[in-house]
Amino acid sequence: MAGKEDFQIVLPFDFDYYLPKNLKEAVELYRYLDQQGKQPMFFSGGTELITLGRIDLAYTEAVIDIKEIAECQMIQFSDHQLLIGSAVTLTQLEEANPFPLLTSVSSEVADHTARGKITLGGNICAQIFYREAVLPFLLADSELIIAGPEGLKTIQINEIFQEQLRLKKGELLVQTSTDKRFIEAPFYAVKRRQQWDTGYPLITLAALKMGQELRVAISGLCPFPFRSPEVETYLNRWGQAAETRVDNALSALPKPILEDVEGSADYRLFVLRHLLVDALSALERAGA
Amino acid sequence: MPLQTITLHINGENRPTTVRASDTLLYALRGRLGLTGSKPGCLNGDCGACTVNVDGWPMKSCLMLAVEAVGKKVTTIEGLHDSPIQQAFVKEFAFQCGYCTPGFIMNCHSLLEQHPDADDQTIKEWLESNICRCTSYIEIEKAVKAVMRGE
Structure with missing residues (x-):
């Protein structure tokens, strides 16, 4: 039995644990367990369930671990597409480095050891508002392969990621598919923290240049990661001074701007302004 | 359950x-x-x-x-027995209260297994995963580097 100290270590609820070997089994398990009222949850790295569950902010009675499913574990170039499985850990992505912009962004998530548990799909589907791993895929117009009760479907990420990944009940993210042209494009990525190199993140900016078109995606500014066509329209008015383009872009940001212990809304906008000027400067001549 | x-x-x-x-x-x-x-x-x-x-x-x-x-x-x-990183922690006095030490040693042990020639950036990136309340960071870095040098 749990000793006095160990009450803090254990999760305050029980669940059944399932380890399906293929997508069909995973989807069917979800449907069955949902019918049983078990509030099933797909589980990949599981860090969010374990940490939020401990403080009663997450709950399930049935965990469906997708780690053993081959499609969720692959990193593979297929023709001109890079396929990455949702259960690949961020450390695996850093070590293999198939998508340098993704490596640059995801290597700032949490810390090195935690990234050995946090997975790509888990980060994209998480409750926390940072979810930086989604930024490169928003920039690259990646496609997502999703499994659900109706089988597999492929959908453009910018259609289905609106503030969060809009999965229907019983669906799970299987893979991302990214065109090689975006993987080879010039990029700029930076994460600003309020304190030191290891403090909690304030803002992460990822930028990518396709030909003369600059694309930007931002995490930590709003309660959700985003890429905004309006912001990019202003930034791409190359005939104007960089400061003018940035000021106009700031006027088109989504709302609300986060205001919390890590930084006020005004401070976040101040930091973002400098990040955008830096990104324009870094990528101005790239790809010319 | x-x-x-x-x-x-x-x-x-x-x-x-x-x-x-x-x-x-x-x-x-x-x-x-x-x-x-x-x-x-x-x-x-x-x-x-x-x-x-x-x-x-x-x-x-x-x-x-x-x-x-x-x-x-x-x-x-408990599975490490007088390993090089344990010896280096003792030699470099890479701890004070010792509470974080097992976690630090296991992380350092993995680092030495995976990247025995790690550069400063890699060492810093890996060791950022652990916190030492007594701030023995300099000594811990010395211990890792001592093992890398084969001391």
Whole structure:
């Protein structure tokens, strides 16, 4: 039995644990367990369930671990597409480095050891508002392969990621598919923290240049990661001074701007302004 | 949810262990197997005091379910015996209170296994995963580098 100290270590609820070997089994398990009222949850790295569950902010009675499913574990170039499985850990992505912009962004998530548990799909589907791993895929117009009760479907990420990944009940993210042209494009990525190199993140900016078109995606500014066509329209008015383009872009940001212990809304906008000027400067001549 | 008996491969031995599916590996190690070298700290994946080695890589055992460790090779601080990094910690006096030490040693041990020629950037990136309240960071870095130099 749990000793006095160990009450803090254990999760305050029980669940059944399932380890399906293929997508069909995973989807069917979800449907069955949902019918049983078990509030099933797909589980990949599981860090969010374990940490939020401990403080009663997450709950399930049935965990469906997708780690053993081959499609969720692959990193593979297929023709001109890079396929990455949702259960690949961020450390695996850093070590293999198939998508340098993704490596640059995801290597700032949490810390090195935690990234050995946090997975790509888990980060994209998480409750926390940072979810930086989604930024490169928003920039690259990646496609997502999703499994659900109706089988597999492929959908453009910018259609289905609106503030969060809009999965229907019983669906799970299987893979991302990214065109090689975006993987080879010039990029700029930076994460600003309020304190030191290891403090909690304030803002992460990822930028990518396709030909003369600059694309930007931002995490930590709003309660959700985003890429905004309006912001990019202003930034791409190359005939104007960089400061003018940035000021106009700031006027088109989504709302609300986060205001919390890590930084006020005004401070976040101040930091973002400098990040955008830096990104324009870094990528101005790239790809010319 | 009934308890279930799983077999964990820990420190070179198969250890049948009775757990709930929702038990963390940290809880199973400490509460079920008596391996109390892995320390509970933040229980939130932030401090690194509970770090063990799973299939050669560092893992915060508070972030892993015990059932996820089935079929994997787990090494805890009890599984290291006078290893080079342990000797270097003593020689460099890389600790004060010692609470974070098992986690730091397991992370350093994994780093030395995976990247025996790690550069300063890699060392910093890996060791950022652990927190030392006594701020022995300089001595810990010296200990890692001493092992890399073969001292």
